[in-house]
Amino acid sequence: xxxxLHIAELKTKSKNLSSLVPTAHSLLPTPLSFGWYCxxxxxxxxxxxxxxxxxxxxxxxxxxxxxxxxxxxxSNSVIPNPEVDSVLVYLKSNxxxxxxxxxxxxSKDVESNTVADVDFTxxxxxxxxxxxxxxxxxxxxxxxxxxxxxxxxxxPPSEVSWSEIWQQMKLRLKAxxxxxxxxxxxxxxxxxxxxxxxQLQELAESLNDVELQLKSVSTSRRQTAIAAVSSxxxxxxxxxxxxxxxxxxTAPQPxxxxxxxxxxxxxxxxxxxxxxxxxxxxxxxxxxxxxxxDILVWGRxxxxxxxxxxxxxxxxxxxxxxxxxxxxxxxxxxxAPEKSPMQFLPEVAHITPEGIRISKAxxxxxxxxxxxxxxx
Amino acid sequence: xxxxxxxxxxKGGVGKTTVSAxxxxxxxxxxxxxxxxxxxxxxRNLDLLLGLENRIVYTAVEVLARECRLEQALxxxxxxxxxxxxxxxxxxxxxxxxxxxxxxxxxxxxxxxxYVLIDSPAGIEMGFKNAIxxxxxxxxxxxxxxxxxxxxxxxxxxxxxxxIKRIHLIINRIRPAMVRxxxxxxxxxVQELLAIPLIGVIPDDERVIVSTNRGEPLVLSETPSIAATxxxxxxxxxxxxxxxxxxxxxxxxxxxxxxxxxxxxxxx
Numbered sequence: 016x017x018x019x020l021h022i023a024e025l026k027t028k029s030k031n032l033s034s035l036v037p038t039a040h041s042l043l044p045t046p047l048s049f050g051w052y053c054x055x056x057x058x059x060x061x062x063x064x065x066x067x068x069x070x071x072x073x074x075x076x077x078x079x080x081x082x083x084x085x086x087x088x089x090s091n092s093v094i095p096n097p098e099v100d101s102v103l104v105y106l107k108s109n110x111x112x113x114x115x116x117x118x119x120x121x122s123k124d125v126e127s128n129t130v131a132d133v134d135f136t137x138x139x140x141x142x143x144x145x146x147x148x149x150x151x152x153x154x155x156x157x158x159x160x161x162x163x164x165x166x167x168x169x170x171p172p173s174e175v176s177w178s179e180i181w182q183q184m185k186l187r188l189k190a191x192x193x194x195x196x197x198x199x200x201x202x203x204x205x206x207x208x209x210x211x212x213x214q215l216q217e218l219a220e221s222l223n224d225v226e227l228q229l230k231s232v233s234t235s236r237r238q239t240a241i242a243a244v245s246s247x248x249x250x251x252x253x254x255x256x257x258x259x260x261x262x263x264x265t266a267p268q269p270x271x272x273x274x275x276x277x278x279x280x281x282x283x284x285x286x287x288x289x290x291x292x293x294x295x296x297x298x299x300x301x302x303x304x305x306x307x308x309d310i311l312v313w314g315r316x317x318x319x320x321x322x323x324x325x326x327x328x329x330x331x332x333x334x335x336x337x338x339x340x341x342x343x344x345x346x347x348x349x350x351a352p353e354k355s356p357m358q359f360l361p362e363v364a365h366i367t368p369e370g371i372r373i374s375k376a377x378x379x380x381x382x383x384x385x386x387x388x389x390x391x
Numbered sequence: 392x393x394x395x396x397x398x399x400x401x402k403g404g405v406g407k408t409t410v411s412a413x414x415x416x417x418x419x420x421x422x423x424x425x426x427x428x429x430x431x432x433x434x435r436n437l438d439l440l441l442g443l444e445n446r447i448v449y450t451a452v453e454v455l456a457r458e459c460r461l462e463q464a465l466x467x468x469x470x471x472x473x474x475x476x477x478x479x480x481x482x483x484x485x486x487x488x489x490x491x492x493x494x495x496x497x498x499x500x501x502x503x504x505x506y507v508l509i510d511s512p513a514g515i516e517m518g519f520k521n522a523i524x525x526x527x528x529x530x531x532x533x534x535x536x537x538x539x540x541x542x543x544x545x546x547x548x549x550x551x552x553x554x555i556k557r558i559h560l561i562i563n564r565i566r567p568a569m570v571r572x573x574x575x576x577x578x579x580x581v582q583e584l585l586a587i588p589l590i591g592v593i594p595d596d597e598r599v600i601v602s603t604n605r606g607e608p609l610v611l612s613e614t615p616s617i618a619a620t621x622x623x624x625x626x627x628x629x630x631x632x633x634x635x636x637x638x639x640x641x642x643x644x645x646x647x648x649x650x651x652x653x654x655x656x657x658x659x
Contacts, residue, residue: 182552189551221554279586281548282541299544299584317584 150287151183153191154272156202160195160227163204172209181217188225190278197226203248205234207255212242219246270308280304280318289325300340309333319343322364332364337373347371393501394629396508397430397526399550401542403513405534406563409599411510412440413619414530416608417626418506419473426465426504428497429479430522431512432487438478441468442606452480455492461499470611475504485517490524497525515549523550528557531587534564535576544585559590561625566595567639591625593618594639 154161162184170176201222219229232243233251243250271290280286280294282301291308302318304310307325309332316334321343323330328345336359342349344364349371361376398411408431415427429437432452438444449464454477461477468474477500480487500507511522523529529550533543543560550558562581569575578592596618602609609619617637624634 182549185552185554186548224554279548281544281551283545284548297584297586301541301544 151180151187153187159200159202159230161202161204164206164208166206167208177214184218185221186278186284187276188221190276192225193277194275195225195227199227200230201227203229203232205232205236205239206253207235208239209236210234210239210242212246215242215246215248273308274306279314282318298334306330320364328366333361333376335359335361337362337364342371344371393504394506394528395497395501395526396506396528396530396629397511397523397555398508398530398532399511399519399522399546400513400532400539401515401546402533402539405532405539406593406599407513407532408436408440408510409603410530410532410561410563410593410622411508412437413608413610413622414626414629415474415506415508416441416468416471417610417623418508418629419468419471420610421626421630423473423506424504425474425506425508426477426500427474428477428500428507428509430493430509430518432479432518432521433481433484434512435479435481437510438466438476439606440603441474441476441608443468443476443478444606447478450478450480451496452483452487454496455488461496485512485521488521490521493521494525515546519546519549523553523555526555528559529555530559530561530590531585532561532563533581533585535562535570535578535581537576540576540581540584547585547587558587560585560587561591561593562589563593564595565592565639589636590628591621592636592639593621593625594637 152163231249235255273291274288277295279296280298280302285303287305292306293311297314298318300317305321310322312334315336319341323345363379419425449459465475512518
């Protein structure tokens with residue numbers, strides 16, 4: 016029964032993938048107006064593609080095995096060993112429309128183990144949406160700053176994750192230094208995270224260093240509330256968010272306010288934000304920015320930028336100097352050409368029917384983009 | 392006010408320990424009271440580079456276990472009385488100490504010495520966390536290689552998150568000839584990526600290897616070398632002096648190049 020579910024999942028997934036493929040895969044290296052040759056998303060996207068077709072070929076392969084009876088001499092002589100067989104199926108699956116493939120897979124092959132394996136390999140590729148709550152967020156709300164911590168279901172509690180949260184909090188704090196007014200009260204939204212007095216004290220101390228004052232705490236945990244009260248903060252008890260409800264929320268949510276960071280996003284750092292992200296500084300190689308909205312880098316973009324991670328293909332990536340490791344917009348991926356251009360001008364990356372393209376910022380305009388999108 | 396400086400890099404083998412040893416020795420020569428702290432528990436090397444291995448009786452772990460006093464563990468340098476080494480234990484791992492214990496040790500040393508230089512292990516795990524916990528400043532050592540620079544970038548991010556604001560860059564093992572031929576990242580390339588102030592550039596020098604193996608820091612050697620001068624310049628810049636960077640771009644001064652330069656200048 017479990018395996019049956021698996022194959023059903025696999026089918027929908029391979030369908031998803033194949034619906035994804037044409038947009039990005041029908042790429043011909045058409046020269047762009049600008050000196051930078053258009054980024055052909057062949058590498059990464061063809062990965063998506065080959066995985067999908069692999070999935071199909073393998074499930075098909077089991078199909079062929081099941082159908083070939085011992086007396087079927089013809090198939091045996093023509094296709095002597097299963098490897099050649101699978102190669103042929105692979106070729107076939109590549110040449111034929113993918114829907115046929117999915118339809119031809121009989122459901123009685125459900126029990127084959129390979130299918131479950133394939134399912135496993137396909138899964139991580141689809142995990143491209145921003146989980147909005149896994150990072151520490153700062154928000155300003157009517158004369159006070161909100162410091163929102165991730166919930167324990169998103170980042171499991173342990174000493175390590177606390178130090179990660181701690182680092183994130185400090186980096187974000189530093190990146191917004193210029194605009195903060197001194198002595199702004201801070202309200203900590205701890206949600207269901209368990210905090211002890213020591214952690215609260217550390218927090219208050221490092222906030223004091225930048226002239227911010229921790230005033231109040233809202234939490235759904237009784238222990239945290241007690242710790243906060245005994246440290247002298249005013250406490251709001253909230254109802255625990257039920258995880259069951261969270262999982263079923265599928266309604267589209269409006270984008271969050273843009274995140275403005277004045278910092279260098281260095282190697283190993285990952286910025287995730289459920290809205291647009293503006294970075295005043297460089298995005299270094301090894302650094303990743305994932306945003307549900309646009310990404311604007313006022314500096315050198317050398318790392319990985321993923322705009323429209325929620326699936327919005329209208330999103331843009333802009334940089335003063337564009338030398339990315341990889342660009343992703345919604346479900347499309349592109350990598351930089353091997354040779355970097357001799358001189359840099361501000362550029363904009365956007366999705367066209369051929370995949371992700373980069374234009375000179377001065378040439379790029381909304382009208383041009385919409386014209387490109389309207390063409391079949 | 393004691394300067395507590397950690398030497399770190401992320402990547403291994405770029406010359407953290409060599410830089411620590413030579414800088415410590417130079418500062419001591421300049422008349423400062425210097426304590427070198429080896430934070431590389433389990434893989435200690437600093438004592439080898441200083442040639443002090445056979446004088447170690449107690450280590451930092453014994454101090455923390457209260458088996459000896461801090462003064463007993465400190466190894467005085469035979470050549471330079473201003474320099475002491477607090478050795479790491481070789482028979483333990485990085486988990487043998489905690490960041491708080493490191494703070495305790497270093498703060499005790501800071502009472503008596505003007506400079507406390509901490510030699511960090513490679514990596515960004517426990518040993519690194521121990522090493523940076525007590526530090527107020529950091530020296531990032533990197534070679535002009537992409538892997539080393541990438542790791543340095545990560546480490547700078549971690550140091551910034553830790554709240555260490557004074558971070559300086561040392562580019563080690565640069566080969567001017569290769570840079571000129573465009574086969575090696577230049578100082579500018581590295582600086583552009585890391586975006587932290589440069590405090591020194593040390594050219595690749597075979598004598599560094601010789602001095603390492605002998606256990607005699609390069610700056611103590613009688614014959615002058617560009618690498619030793621570079622270390623001295625870094626020490627002077629740490630002291631607040633403004634020192635011109637060595638011009639490594641000039642080709643080796645032998646009679647032919649001089650002659651050629653002479654001819655060229657005449658012609659043009």
